[in-house]
Amino acid sequence: MSGFKEEFFRHIAQTSDSPIGLEVIEATGSWLITRDGKKYLDFISGIGVSNLGHGHPAVLQAIREQSQRYLHVMVYGEYVLDVQVKLASRLASVLPAPIDRIYFTNSGAEAIEGALKTARKYTGRSAWAAFDGAYHGDTMAALALMGNPAFRAPFEPLPGPVVRLVYNDETSLRAIDERVAAVVIEPVQAEGGVRIPTPTFMQELRRVCDERGVLLIFDEVLTGFGRTGRLFALEHFGVIPDMVVLAKALGGGLPLGAFCAPTKILEVISRDPPLGHITTFGGHPLSCAAGLAALEFILANRLWARAEKVGQALKFKLSSFVDGRRVAAVRGIGLLVGIEFTKPEFARTFTERTIMESVVVNWTLNADNVVRLAPPLTVGEDEIEFAAAAMARALSCLR
Numbered sequence: 001m002s003g004f005k006e007e008f009f010r011h012i013a014q015t016s017d018s019p020i021g022l023e024v025i026e027a028t029g030s031w032l033i034t035r036d037g038k039k040y041l042d043f044i045s046g047i048g049v050s051n052l053g054h055g056h057p058a059v060l061q062a063i064r065e066q067s068q069r070y071l072h073v074m075v076y077g078e079y080v081l082d083v084q085v086k087l088a089s090r091l092a093s094v095l096p097a098p099i100d101r102i103y104f105t106n107s108g109a110e111a112i113e114g115a116l117k118t119a120r121k122y123t124g125r126s127a128w129a130a131f132d133g134a135y136h137g138d139t140m141a142a143l144a145l146m147g148n149p150a151f152r153a154p155f156e157p158l159p160g161p162v163v164r165l166v167y168n169d170e171t172s173l174r175a176i177d178e179r180v181a182a183v184v185i186e187p188v189q190a191e192g193g194v195r196i197p198t199p200t201f202m203q204e205l206r207r208v209c210d211e212r213g214v215l216l217i218f219d220e221v222l223t224g225f226g227r228t229g230r231l232f233a234l235e236h237f238g239v240i241p242d243m244v245v246l247a248k249a250l251g252g253g254l255p256l257g258a259f260c261a262p263t264k265i266l267e268v269i270s271r272d273p274p275l276g277h278i279t280t281f282g283g284h285p286l287s288c289a290a291g292l293a294a295l296e297f298i299l300a301n302r303l304w305a306r307a308e309k310v311g312q313a314l315k316f317k318l319s320s321f322v323d324g325r326r327v328a329a330v331r332g333i334g335l336l337v338g339i340e341f342t343k344p345e346f347a348r349t350f351t352e353r354t355i356m357e358s359v360v361v362n363w364t365l366n367a368d369n370v371v372r373l374a375p376p377l378t379v380g381e382d383e384i385e386f387a388a389a390a391m392a393r394a395l396s397c398l399r
């Protein structure tokens with residue numbers, strides 16, 4: 001072993017027995033460069049974070065400028081920090097009305113926790129509802145919403161009660177009753193295997209929530225900021241949720257999350273007791289500066305439209321993979337594409353082979369027969385060609 005790999009295995013807490021283990025020394029555009037001098041096309045964008053690719057000049061410049069001014073100065077919510085205020089105002093201007101208030105956090109899971117707490121306090125109810133296939137993070141309450149029981153079981157008892165619903169199944173919505181404070185849903189499930197619900201289902205979900213006084217929370221942690229061919233995935237469905245949860249690409253490559261809601265909902269956490277929900281680092285000035293630069297770039301360049309166009313081209317190229325024997329389906333929305341294999345072993349081998357072919361892809365947590373592709377929204381058409389050719393070679397190894 002060379003470089004830091006040995007110490008990686010000795011001192012870094014491992015999250016599985018089979019880490020990808022690439023020793024990344026540099027990342028630029030869509031590419032990762034490893035210590036052994038190889039280049040890998042990052043077809044997962046650091047799991048949905050690097051929507052502008054790596055080392056985008058506008059983001060780096062914003063980080064440099066903010067670092068010259070100040071880093072951390074006081075816990076979030078006390079001082080008026082212009083960079084936080086600018087990002088919150090810009091988000092409020094692009095989120096659907098009446099969502100006009102932003103609570104910044106460090107991560108997606110932390111933002112989910114905040115949204116769940118807010119829903120309990122606003123409604124005075126205790127239960128939450130979530131869907132099969134859901135992934136909302138790994139802290140206790142976020143994990144309680146997890147759709148795959150195998151991931152929940154070792155950590156129970158988890159916060160709840162949680163009412164379990166079936167994704168894209170209108171009849172299952174009958175289980176939403178007056179105990180439920182909020183329904184949490186990914187408008188497109190990524191870890192669930194790239195599942196895209198129908199507008200009718202989403203509209204029925206909105207109707208049921210309204211009828212029963214339940215808040216509707218959209219987890220746009222992965223789908224946000226252009227990934228699905230719209231700035232936010234909610235735009236596909238004609239539905240306005242009560243809260244939107246953001247993270248990943250929100251920080252432009254630095255850690256940042258947020259839960260966003262109308263003032264009348266979010267104001268409940270500012271009193272009884274005051275400081276009942278606080279965070280030291282949430283909304284860090286450096287993350288806000290990077291996030292603001294990234295958002296402005298996405299808006300100025302309409303990157304969601306590019307994601308839609310390039311995503312179509314990618315799906316078209318991959319559609320020839322569908323043979324019913326190894327690949328059951330290719331589906332996607334914008335630059336979030338899933339290749340569904342007929343069995344999990346195929347997905348695993350395909351992933352390994354594709355990485356050997358210098359393209360990083362991964363399979364999904366709650367659907368281990370689906371490989372997920374989510375390249376930067378800035379990915380070049382030549383890079384799409386490169387990836388498709390690499391994946392075709394990987395596919396040819398499946399017997």
Ligand SMILES: Cc1ncc(COP(=O)(O)O)c(C=O)c1O
Pocket residue numbers: 047107108109110112135136137138186190191219220221222247248257
């Ligand atoms: C849809 C969704 N929600 C929440 C999370 C949790 O975000 P974080 O890892 O920042 O806690 C993730 C992470 O993958 C996610 O994909």
